[in-house]
Amino acid sequence: MKILLITGRSKEKEVRKIAKRFACDVHVAPVEVASLLTPDMIARGVKEGHKMIIVPGLVKVDLKRIEKEAGVAAFKGPRDIADLALLLENIDSIKLSKDVPADGQLAQFKREMARDEIERVNSAGYAKKMKGKPGNISIGGLAVGHDFPIRVVSEIVDVGGKPLDLVRRIAKYYVESGTDVIDLGFNEENPEKIKEVVPALRDLKIPLSIDTMEEKNIECAIDEGIDLILSFDDGLIKKFKNVEAGAVILPMKNGIIPDDPVERVEILGENIKLARKRGFKKPIADPVLKPINFGLADSIVAYRLFGIENPDIQMLMGIGNVTELTDADSPGINAVLCGLAGEVGAAMVFTTEASSKTKGSVAELATASKMMHLARIRGSPPKDLGLDMLRLKKKRSG
Numbered sequence: 001m002k003i004l005l006i007t008g009r010s011k012e013k014e015v016r017k018i019a020k021r022f023a024c025d026v027h028v029a030p031v032e033v034a035s036l037l038t039p040d041m042i043a044r045g046v047k048e049g050h051k052m053i054i055v056p057g058l059v060k061v062d063l064k065r066i067e068k069e070a071g072v073a074a075f076k077g078p079r080d081i082a083d084l085a086l087l088l089e090n091i092d093s094i095k096l097s098k099d100v101p102a103d104g105q106l107a108q109f110k111r112e113m114a115r116d117e118i119e120r121v122n123s124a125g126y127a128k129k130m131k132g133k134p135g136n137i138s139i140g141g142l143a144v145g146h147d148f149p150i151r152v153v154s155e156i157v158d159v160g161g162k163p164l165d166l167v168r169r170i171a172k173y174y175v176e177s178g179t180d181v182i183d184l185g186f187n188e189e190n191p192e193k194i195k196e197v198v199p200a201l202r203d204l205k206i207p208l209s210i211d212t213m214e215e216k217n218i219e220c221a222i223d224e225g226i227d228l229i230l231s232f233d234d235g236l237i238k239k240f241k242n243v244e245a246g247a248v249i250l251p252m253k254n255g256i257i258p259d260d261p262v263e264r265v266e267i268l269g270e271n272i273k274l275a276r277k278r279g280f281k282k283p284i285a286d287p288v289l290k291p292i293n294f295g296l297a298d299s300i301v302a303y304r305l306f307g308i309e310n311p312d313i314q315m316l317m318g319i320g321n322v323t324e325l326t327d328a329d330s331p332g333i334n335a336v337l338c339g340l341a342g343e344v345g346a347a348m349v350f351t352t353e354a355s356s357k358t359k360g361s362v363a364e365l366a367t368a369s370k371m372m373h374l375a376r377i378r379g380s381p382p383k384d385l386g387l388d389m390l391r392l393k394k395k396r397s398g
Contacts, residue, residue, distance in 0.1 A: 003088070004072070006042050006055045008034045014081050022088040025050065034059055039066050046070040054087070057101025064098060078102045082380035086110070103384065114386030117377070118370050121148055135312035137282050139246045140207030140227030142180055144314055144347050149373035150338060153228070153316065154179040154362045155211055155352040160190040164200055171201050178366025181228060183209040183350070191220035198224040209246075215239055230316075230350075231286060234271050242279035248286050248316055249275055251302070257288055259295055261302035264288070268306060272313065284348070285315045289337075291325040300340060307345030317341045319365065320351040323358050330357065331364050331389045338368035339375075339382060364389060 003024045007015040008031045019026045027045025029037050034056035042055060043066050050072050055063070057079035066074045075096035077087055086109055087094065087102055094105045120126055127143035130136050136145030144151050154174045159167055171182050182204065184197060194210065194217060201208055209228035210221040213236060218229055222245065229245050233252035251257055251268035258264045268285055275283045287302040303315060319337045323330050334351070341349050349369070351361045367389055375382040 001051045001091075002049050003052045003054060003091070004045060004047075004050045005077075005084075006034070006037065006045060006053060006059075008032050008037065008056075011056075011081055015084070018081075018085050018088065021085065024088065037061060039069070042066050042074070043070045046072050054096075056081075057103065067098075074098065076101050078106060080380060080384060082378050083110075083384065086113070107386070110384065110386030112386070114370070114374055117374060118149070121373065135314060137246065137284075137314060139181065139282070142207050142227075144246075146345065146347065148347070150341055150346065150369040151180040151348045152178065152362065152365045152369055153181040153183050153209060153230075153348055153350045155183040155185045155320070155350065155354075157185040157352055157354045158187055159184045159197055160186050160188060160193045164196060167197055168200065171204060174362050175204055175206055177360075177362040179206070179362050180366075181207045181209050181348075183211050183228075183230065183352075185352070186210065186212040186214065186217050189214045189216050191216050194220045194224060198226060221245075228284075232271070232275065232280075234267075234274065237271060237275050237278060237280070240278065240280075242281075243275075244281050246282040246284055247275060247280050248284045249280075250286055251288060259298060261287075261298045261305060264302045265305045265309065268302075269310070272310075283313065285310065285313050286318065287315065289318050289321050291321055296322065300344065303341075303344035303346060311345065314347040315345060316348040316350055317344075317346040318350040320354075320358065320361070323351065323361055324355065327357070329391075330359075330361050331391050334361055334364040335368045335371070335382070335389050338365055339372050342372040342376060 005015055005019050005024050005026050008029055010032045012028045016026050029041040031037060035058050037059050039061050053072050053074040054077040057076050063074040075098060077084060079101045083106055086106055090109055096102055130147040136147060156167055156170045174182055198208060207227040209230060210226050211230040226245050229247050231248040231250045233250050249271050251264040253267050264287055268287055272283045285306055287306050290296055290299045322337060323333050326333060338349055349365055351365055353359050353361050371382045371385055374385045
């Protein structure tokens, strides 16, 4: 069946690319945007052999009139050009409308595609295939890098002050919420607790991380086979050699993190260079995300600068710094910050649920990371993906 796709000049390139895949014809009307199309402009593109006309979903014209004049069935396609290929792939299974855009009919296909894509990029086969690419690393068997969704690291705060059964309950809850890594937060030196907790969580079959800057805690965690260590400043780096675990490196020198993003990136680069010289196998950069009014914008600049200068070094972004210190509902904050993390090139995000305000943040970021991955490979904003983070508002009225 020969299909004619109608578009305006602004989307000609994208439509022709899709049309080529599906052997469709294209008519480019003499307007910039499709919303300005008229019935005459659409009908003018019809040639002998065309069996169906698909117009952009936002077009407001009488398609029955076009059918009558052109003698060819005419229907509305999706609102977003990013969905056009999906429509054409499933054209025989979708009942198109002359009045309503095809978005609703595509919803189920999007959900299935989202599920299949996330399963694909998290499969052992895909991880093995991408293992050799520059920058991709493995943290406790978890593939981390730009070829994978952003990984979520979730902290259990003050593990040293919690009984083991409570630590296990929180860890299980985080796993059920979709975290990729369980982080054990220690406020003070407590190697004995580390010896107790790390083996007790191994049955969860998920990478374990420790969040501490106490030398003895780090030594003990390494002995227990910890997968990721948060965090090292210049002083701590000098106390360790040949660290096999992932090691998060801070832009901290003599106890100070510079406010200036350029200086911060310089010090971070120096610390990573030092870590590599001392045999750290998997350094991960943390330019440090500051809260709103304390340098959030400069922090994002630092992430962006470091990512551009060091594309093969993975970055971690501590999103909880902003969520915890903003009196606003967390789903939207987590979604936007996860999107920013993806744009600046971060491969991991860090959060916790230390207060009722941040309850649910792990699940929110687990969903957000999938959304941002799907949006990136689709080449679209994070909308109409087959999953979302809308909680109290509907996508459309009616």
